[in-house]
Every structure is written in structure tokens, then in C-alpha cells.
Amino acid sequence: MKNEPNSINLLRWFDPRNRKLGTWAFILNRITALGLTLYLFMHLIVLGTLARGPEAYDNFIKLAKTPIILIGETLVIAAGIIHGLNGIRIALNSFGIGTRYQQQIFIGLMVVAAGCIAIFVKSMFFGH
């Protein structure tokens, strides 16, 4: 409804108090989308540095193996998996499939996401 504009309302998107599971899904989708968009820009900037020659490439590989970058990559993979699986729920619902079971579908998909993330973490940090 035509309410007075209030910039604080944007922050209220991320306030899960007194909300149901659907809002948690909504919040997760927004956070992961913002994270993935940020990653895309960072990725393009890093790719730009590789054009500076073999030395720049070697330096980047050295940097990519540091724990902070590995944790960052884990977060990117986690965000991609969560966003993608949650997107499947929304797409199914939009075709009228499973609307009444959206909470159960969300829980099921997040369990799958947790499993996938765990496998990725194991192979990334303990795989060698």
C-alpha cells in the first residue's frame, strides 16, 4: 500500500523475528544472491590480474591457497548450492507444484544442501 517511504524497511527484510520458515528461505535467498553477485565482480577483477603475465598467475595461485581464500570459496559454493536448491522450490511452487508442502520441501532441500556443503568442505580441506 502507498506507505511513507522508509529506508529502514529494507533492513527489515533480514529480520526473522516473529516470522515463519518461509521468511528464513526468503532471507537466505537474498543473502546468498547478494554474496554471489559480489563474488562475480571479485572474480572478474581477479581474472583481469591474470592478464598481466605468468608471474601474476603464480602469485594468484599462491594467494588462492591461503586459508582465507579457501574459506571464501567454501562460502561461495555454499551460497550457490543453497540459492540453487531454494530456487528449485520457488520454481516448483510457481508451476503450482508442492505449494502446500513448501516448508517440508525447503527443509528437505536444505538437508541436501548441508550434505553437499559437507562433502565439498571435506574434499577441499581434508582431500589431500
Add this chain to the structure above:
Amino acid sequence: MSTNEWSVTFEVFRQKKGQPAHYDEFVMKVDPDEYVLDVIERIWAYTDRSLTFRHACHHSTCGACGMRINGTEKLTCITPIREVTRDGGKVRVEPLRNFPILSDLVVDMGEFYLRLDEAKFPQVATLKEACLPFERKQQVREDGNFERLVDCLECGMCISACPVALTSPEYLGPAVLAAAQHALHQFNDKSLFDYVDNQDGVWRCHSAYECTAVCPSNVDPGWRIMDLRKNLLRHQISKIFSR
């Protein structure tokens, strides 16, 4: 009614036109089985005659007394005190979100009702359509219960709970989209596709389903929005192949 007496602090949102918002506290002796609206009426009757709020039927038929109780949208006439607090506890009473505030707990529902009209929602149902065997074309759930938009109280709580409506004032909102879905189903009025097929219509919903969670009449606006999307997609695809 129980014979208990609880002491409960009511934090009531106050804002008169052009003045800053604040909360007034009222410590009230209450029966835990009485309803939140009963206490609000007592505050008005015995403590503060300047408090404004809407109410009418007192039995969840009119939808006038929708407010936020401790942050969640509730019909205050059917919300027992014991459901929202404890002895010595607090109850925060606030107006609905996403509507302009007129005074204290009263919000401006005018535009909402106009939008319901645009979505061809009959705000007064004829006796024939309101009673058994329900609506012209029945929508039956998997569990055998009937979907009845005629049960919608136009309380606006679904709009208040919707996180998308927080930042998109032009978004039609759950009740209006549910009304469009209903009109489309009942009367096959395809002009409603144009009404909802835009960025502030059926595609703006982000599937949080808070509307369905707070609906006091089990109208299930979330399901109706998704059904509308499905039918809209079907309509668009059939248009491509019929060219």
C-alpha cells in the same frame, strides 16, 4: 473463564497526525482467558480516551481489529492473553505494517479496498454464494476441505506480514492477488491476467508464505498466488501456440 488474575504490561503504539511515534505503557489486571481486544477496550474506557483503534464484531467476522501483537499479525478479538504472554509479562500492541497510519492503531485501508475492487472481489457476497454449497465453482484441497475466498475478512493482515510489501508499496499484495485468482477461477475473466501480469503483480511475490501463516480465515493467499502464476503461464504458453 478462569479465576486467575494476571498483571500484564501493555505497550501500546501511539502516533497522532504529524507527531512522533512512541509507546505508552498500561499495567493491567487481566484474566488470561480474555482477549487482547477486551483489554485494549478497557484501556480506552478507563485509562486513556484518546486511544484510537478499530473493532466491530468481536468474533472474527469483520476483520477490523487486525493488529500486531508482539510483532505478529493477529485478530485481537480472538487472541487470548495467555497465548501471547504470561503473568508479569508484556504485550506490545502495534498497528498493521505496510499501511499508512491514521492514528495510533488505526491504519488507512482505503487503497487496499480499491485494489480489491479492481481485482473483482465481491466484498459483499450474495447469500447464495456465501452459504452451502459454497462458491459457483468449488476448489477442493487434497485433504477434502474447501477453498473459500468468500471467507476473506479483508483484514489486511496478509499485506502487513508480507516482506515484499515492506519495500514495494505498489505491489498488489496477497489478498488482492488471491481475489484475482478467485475471480479468474469463478468467472473465467481473462482480463485479470493483464491486471496481475506485471512487476507489481503476481511476479513480485518471493514465496515467503507469511500471508498464509497469518491469515485468520485459512484463505491461503500463498497457494492462490502460485495457482494464479501457474494459470498465467498456461495462458501465455497457449497464446504462443495459438498464433
